[in-house]
Amino acid sequence: MTEERTRKDSTARFLDAFTEVEKYLKNKHGRGDGRHEDFGSLLVRAEKTDRAIRMYSDDLRVFANLRNLLVHQRFQNEYLAATNEGVTEQLEKIVRTLAQPPEVYSLFRRDVTTVTAETQIGVALTVMAQLELSQMPVYENGVFAGLLTSDTVARWLGANVKEELVVFDVPVRKVLSFRETTEKHSFLARQATVFEAIEAFDVYAKKGERLSAILITHQGRDTEKLLGIITIYDLPEAMKAVGQ
Structure with missing residues (x-):
């Protein structure tokens, strides 16, 4: 396949992928009254409530400008500009992630070691070490x-x-009383998306608080068995999972 043909195919795929993003925005965030809305307006509305769109909004604005350049600047029905493969693949990945966002359980399920409030702190510290x-x-x-x-x-x-x-024979309960008020935790249900986890860390940080961990259970309840845990050290893996 010639380089020119490859670039044309990449451009066509880019435009197809952009159309899928537009469909996503219209179906999920459109006014629903049948009136036309431009991409920018849809994007602004979506950013208010859609965690995934907020994460990709900067890239999507760049892609929108590129789309406009492609479709409005043609000569004899030929595109005067073209996309490279890397740009097209990035947009296609966004489309796939919007269609099927990764869930926290699939990425961060693990056996979580716990202790009881009556466990001696010396025992707990030994396990942690x-x-x-x-x-x-x-x-x-x-x-x-x-x-x-x-x-x-x-x-x-x-x-x-x-x-x-x-003295290390005091119960863990007494040690817990020394927690900082800015140290927080959160629960998420197993079907929650990685976008929700990333945003949780961001929301707490903006409040000047530290989210020490997100605990994953079946329905996000503190009485349920732990299925996994996400800490600040897991954020790079979470960001990678959504293409960031």
Whole structure:
């Protein structure tokens, strides 16, 4: 296949993919009254409520400008400009992700080590050290009671060190009382999208709070079995999953 033919095919695929994005915006965010809306107006409306569109909005505006250049500048029905394969593939990936966004369970399901509120802190710290954990969910009577984090442990140690001797037989419940008010956690149902997880971290950060972890259960309830966990260290993997 010649280079010219390849560029023409890439351009045609780009325009097809852009049409799919337009359909997505119209079907999900259009006024529904049959009147024409330009792409920019649809995009602005979608950004207000659509997590995925918010993430791709900058790219989509660039792609819209390129689409306009392609369709409005032709000579004898031939495009005067063309897209390269990388640009086309990026837009096609966005289309696929919008059609079937990755779910948190498929990406972050794992066995989650937990402790009870009555567990001695010395035992909990031993487990955290052995498994190289920076945080561990705590349960009391089958209900989530909080996250035991390394920062919380450090504050507890600082408040309880006396003559270089710390008692490690106290229950985890007492250590949890040293949590910072800005340390937060969140629950998501297993079918929640990766977009929702990414936005959760962003929302807390904008409030000046730190989302220590997102806990995944069947329906996002704190009484259900943990199916997975997402921490700030998992964000690069989450961003990669949605093409960012």
